[in-house]
Amino acid sequence: MFLRPLSRAVTRPVSILILLAWIAVMGVLVNRSYIQASSASLATDLARYGSAAEWRGVYYRGEKIGFTVSQTVPKDDGFELQEDGRLQMSLLGATTAATIHTVARVDSDFVLRSFEFSLDPGTGPVAVRGQVAGRHLTLSVTTSSGTREEDRELAEPPALSLNLSRRLANGGLKAGARYEWSVFDPATLRNAPVIVSVGKREIVRGAGVPIPAFRVEMDVAGLHTTSWVTDTGEVVREESPMGLITVRESADSARRMAVTRRLQTDMLQAAAVVPVMRQRIDEPRDVRRLRVRLTGADLSGADLEGAGQHVAGDVIEMQDPRSLQAGPADRDLARYLAPEAFIESDAPEIRAEADIAVRGVDGTRARAERLTRYVNAILEKKPTMSLPSAREVLRTKVGDCNEHTALYVAMARALGIPARIAVGLVYIHGAFYYHAWPEVYLDEGSSRGLWLPVDPTLNEFPADGTHLRLARGGLDKQTVILPLIGRLKMRVLDLELTPNSTPILVGKQPVDLGPLAIPIPKRQVCCVCATPSALPGSR
Template identity: 65%
Template structure:
């Protein structure tokens, strides 16, 4: 950590050597990185008000437009400088234009990524949102979002007295328009401070607003609680500011806001901090290599276990106790996973279950903004992938192998569009999942996104995979977890689902990072795996059983993600 850090040294957490997860193979590590990255960047959306990433714009040219009244802030992760932002408010004829630029440099899972930041929001003289512009280019093709807010129409003219948010999403040169009806006008995080200042910062006041997140195309409720005025240290000076606590997607953040709406300090439980700084100090970057280690360690859930899993592909049944999370969501039950209190059991299916058809399955055939199953290129590629295969199960498995072999395993910073993934043919678990879901729906196979944890080399890591509905008529109908990223059909028994749905649903994972505690209660391996008892070691494990798989391995010591599809 740099000696100039404003936070001071952080004591390392002690962990016995036997408890540390073993290093993942590099390609596999990259494939599971995106959920951690989404959680991390989504947190930045709250703290840094990120709404625009565009790597092609010249930073120096953009920053030249900021005057002496601009607000500069440095961004730190656990004491390490990782970026900066600059913001200004420009008066217009009918309100204000809010502008923000910046840069983040992240060392994540072996890959260093620099992300440009820009936000443009048009508000009225009360700082209510009127329109916004958003674009994100993760290096695999730009996704642009333009939104405008329409006021309620008088009853009788359109029969709708609600606010409406009209959103145009453009990927690959094709634009799709969506409309969202809202009870109240939406906000972007960039105008929250000014909105609070206008309404008056009164200790004890509580506000509930709807914030639109253009990155996930979702409306998220935000609860804001105004605290007492405190004296905050900012660099070498001290200044009065109100503490403002905000809950966003289950994540609690704290900000210190002045009477004029300037945010001088923000922090989150994930170790991210922003501080107001002079421009010359804010733009100094220093990204130490240990940031990578911190993110991996913070994201991994290292279980307490008396059996060792040498290869998760051999796990047929897993029973765990999960603590530190709200387990009341219906997403945790079903598709080979059952829950009883804080006990979760996962069973890998061998054949489709003989059950009645799911009447809700049909809704997982429709295209979505980033799951473009109606795109002609996706439809043609899907037909090519399953050519010659008959039956839902055979076609779903063929598609799993095809998508695994089609994409080059590389980390991306962003949110995947199936159309762009097919064009670039690169990505990690979210790209594999988005493309698989779109292609399966194009084939008439209901498919949805699951997100949660998967076991790899000593720990559980955050991950995403598809769930596919297999209706084989008299042979049964059921949902299966499949794994195009790791080339598994069905997915192994260590896939623990925490949420279903797109990025807006995956945000529920945010508050779980760093809090989950897991104890493995029982393991059952497939018949083609052999349990081997090891002598008692200094780590005090009573026994250790691990399967000796008969499946082929690639040269990297891992199947699927690192190389070609396994037979």
């Protein structure tokens, strides 16, 4: 089937959704902080927008959390599409903010030639630039730590979603029309297939006045969004999962922001999966076996099998990773040793830091444990609305579970230890919260080995038995989680505990941490755990 570029009218929320969803669901595991995105650079970016620019407010369950502004600038050989925005939210008393900047250059037929995308959480921007020649894409990823370049051949020519709603309108919006398109998302560095359906014309309010617009439904990566688009391609309103809405507003109204206590509470409630269970888990390290039924959402895209998890229909059984036994060696380890765009395991500073982390420690298992303790110790726990780059995390030494995981995976690969990113749920005081952690491969010799989940954020080696993996990989793989947020239901069918027993490894003593020049903390109680009465299901 011929794939066409997707209208900005229905795809612009995708990148924002990924970022918003992750900061919302990961914030429960970090300490209080305040990260202020650079207002000076944002003011410079906004100065370019003229009277014809389209401003929109971004809302979460009725509360303003940001704005975007976009415009199309004619050029001699086509157009330059520009968009800037600011997002801000409060989590557990911590305010985190980020600025987003996108520029796309297209020809007179709106065929993509190049683009720039940057996200700045206040610690320094991560910028993605792309040059397009047919199906060939040249990418560069730049952070304060440097630039990384790579070339990709895509299955179809990449298209950027920014401000292409007018191209859709040029073809004539017709009720009942249905399209299958493809769009390139610079936040995930991947093309994604989408299905778009045009509904009837409706009256919707934008900038305080009623406006006739077509209702446009979109499905991408399991997400369903709704937009209202005028005949001229103006997006009046967009509604996305988790209660996210963008609305056409005046410039003054769009830029007026305030994050309230009610917004903070709503985000926590939306993130939590409160299980139906007969027995409370007081200490996750005591969980030997946990069997749960997941309902309420489509799990067909989830990666549920393996590394201590077994699936039978909608029932998932998890065993304590300390009891995992080696099996036949994994023959596909090369890709878990290779560097990636945001896992820069070949960077000199990553290699040097990895060597420091395991100095004096021999053996893969012992090195993997030492690395867990080391990453936990050197990173300050703060919520960050960013695209986690291992080099940038090492530079700033700040982050939540995404940053801990990215740095660990990069350092492990630098040491020749296969590692990958896992995302899913972890149990904290009566509820399961979305989380990220690494899985590391331990070669046991004689062509046998095992993938072991570890958690540098919570300082656990291995991770406790309440870690329920839903996906493996980077942001492009993690999008399967977004449709689950606020929908997933859990019932605990069986729970087996080992009271008063929290060893580090079965049959092994913890690695001697004496030679480290930095203090290694015990598992820290996060700010959520410090106020259990505020959490659902806690007592």
